Amino acid sequence: MPKTIVEKILSKSSGKDLKAGDYAFADIDLAMANDITAPLAVEGFQQIADKVWDPNKIYIPLDHQAPADSINAAENHKKLREFAREQGIKLYDVGEGVCHQLMLENHVEPGQLVIGADSHTCTYGAVGAFATGVGSTDMAAAFATGKLWFKVPQTIKINLTGQTKQNVSAKDIILKLCKKIEADGALYKALEITGPTTKNLTIPSRATLTNMAIEMGAKTAIIQPDKKTEEYTGVEAPEWLYSDPDADYVQEIELDVSSLEPQIAVPHQVDNVHDITEVEGTKIDQVFIGSCTNGRLEDLEAAAKVVKGRSFSEDVRVIVVPASRDVYNKAEEKGFLKTLFEAGAVVEAPCCGPCMGGSFGLLAGGEVGLATSNRNFRGREGSPDAEVYLSSPEVAAESGIQGKIAKPRGDF
Numbered sequence: 001m002p003k004t005i006v007e008k009i010l011s012k013s014s015g016k017d018l019k020a021g022d023y024a025f026a027d028i029d030l031a032m033a034n035d036i037t038a039p040l041a042v043e044g045f046q047q048i049a050d051k052v053w054d055p056n057k058i059y060i061p062l063d064h065q066a067p068a069d070s071i072n073a074a075e076n077h078k079k080l081r082e083f084a085r086e087q088g089i090k091l092y093d094v095g096e097g098v099c100h101q102l103m104l105e106n107h108v109e110p111g112q113l114v115i116g117a118d119s120h121t122c123t124y125g126a127v128g129a130f131a132t133g134v135g136s137t138d139m140a141a142a143f144a145t146g147k148l149w150f151k152v153p154q155t156i157k158i159n160l161t162g163q164t165k166q167n168v169s170a171k172d173i174i175l176k177l178c179k180k181i182e183a184d185g186a187l188y189k190a191l192e193i194t195g196p197t198t199k200n201l202t203i204p205s206r207a208t209l210t211n212m213a214i215e216m217g218a219k220t221a222i223i224q225p226d227k228k229t230e231e232y233t234g235v236e237a238p239e240w241l242y243s244d245p246d247a248d249y250v251q252e253i254e255l256d257v258s259s260l261e262p263q264i265a266v267p268h269q270v271d272n273v274h275d276i277t278e279v280e281g282t283k284i285d286q287v288f289i290g291s292c293t294n295g296r297l298e299d300l301e302a303a304a305k306v307v308k309g310r311s312f313s314e315d316v317r318v319i320v321v322p323a324s325r326d327v328y329n330k331a332e333e334k335g336f337l338k339t340l341f342e343a344g345a346v347v348e349a350p351c352c353g354p355c356m357g358g359s360f361g362l363l364a365g366g367e368v369g370l371a372t373s374n375r376n377f378r379g380r381e382g383s384p385d386a387e388v389y390l391s392s393p394e395v396a397a398e399s400g401i402q403g404k405i406a407k408p409r410g411d412f
């Protein structure tokens with residue numbers, strides 16, 4: 001029976017020959033819960049078991065309210081540290097990074113089945129894993145048993161062709177796809193992102209694509225592994241792990257990215273996406289460069305390149321948050337952080353930052369933010385009366401300099 005990569009992973013993990021629409025009761029390879037979702041998972045777990053199924057397969061990063069921004073967050077962090085110690089689980093303490101970046105950098109391998117109590121767990125499809133977000137109660141059951149049920153999703157195949165112009169990057173591609181597919185256009189489907197453009201992207205750029213699958217309602221997104229995946233993860237991809245040429249797809253989407261100009265998601269929906277030409281000149285009060293979408297080394301490099309030798313507008317606060325300690329160190333070594341800092345940015349230690357209105361960097365009513373993150377829902381980055389636009393790091397950097405939404409250098 002011809003299968004997609006998604007059908008293959010769920011078949012392998014459940015020991016059954018499954019097709020889209022079937023139910024799987026599958027063995028989990030890795031499970032992740034963060035400081036917002038782990039407390040409830042731990043509470044549920046403690047009601048059904050004493051020992052986790054395998055402490056070496058569970059990770060708890062403290063990243064959303066990190067360092068603790070309230071007594072409640074401090075209490076949660078304390079409980080999670082105690083739980084991790086008592087169970088022998090690896091906890092990434094405050095300052096280590098955003099949960100998804102830590103999982104991608106350190107743990108996820110092609111062909112694995114990974115769950116995370118966070119909606120952007122789909123990011124790990126960048127290295128050819130089936131990874132999906134689950135709720136805290138499902139996570140409690142998985143902590144205890146190492147198993148979880150899934151309905152095998154149908155797959156939408158997305159074929160990316162063409163070479164992007166200068167200063168057009170993965171974020172612009174995924175924003176364009178959000179516009180095309182819309183917020184509910186891929187409900188419970190898997191996105192298999194393929195084509196020559198995808199092959200040419202680095203793993204971090206692929207992660208920018210897969211990260212935003214959930215913004216179209218998708219169960220996950222996945223990119224078939226190749227040499228780059230093997231280099232990044234340090235493991236060889238298993239031979240069985242590729243979609244068969246005659247596998248069934250529910251829909252096929254073609255996108256030629258060669259004429260794409262920078263894309264902007266306009267308040268207050270991620271799929272409300274426009275060419276930058278339509279919104280350039282919009283005044284902004286704050287820029288946030290970071291998050292599990294665009295807080296990686298190449299994102300900071302892209303921003304630093306735009307900024308080099310120039311200064312941010314005095315009317316704009318620019319907040320830069322590397323997605324992990326590893327990213328931070330490398331960006332420091334290469335001088336990217338210095339460039340951004342000297343231009344006037346506030347550079348913070350790795351965490352989710354203002355992405356979800358966490359620890360710092362909130363917007364006041366009437367203010368306008370431009371962020372490289374993945375959601376611009378009303379009130380997410382502060383006041384419900386603030387507005388958030390989403391863009392690539394290149395656009396964020398240029399806009400921070402000009403004090404308004406502005407095109408970086410390029411032929412568009």
Ligand SMILES: CC(C)[C@H](C(=O)O)[C@@H](O)C(=O)O
Nearest residue numbers: 036037064117118119120356
């Ligand atoms: C805290 C968590 C539940 C949430 C998510 O699931 O995505 C957060 O990471 C977000 O980005 O909104």
Ligand code: SF4
Nearest residue numbers: 098291292352355356
């Ligand atoms: S960086 Fe933002 S989107 Fe990513 S996990 Fe943190 S809050 Fe969620």
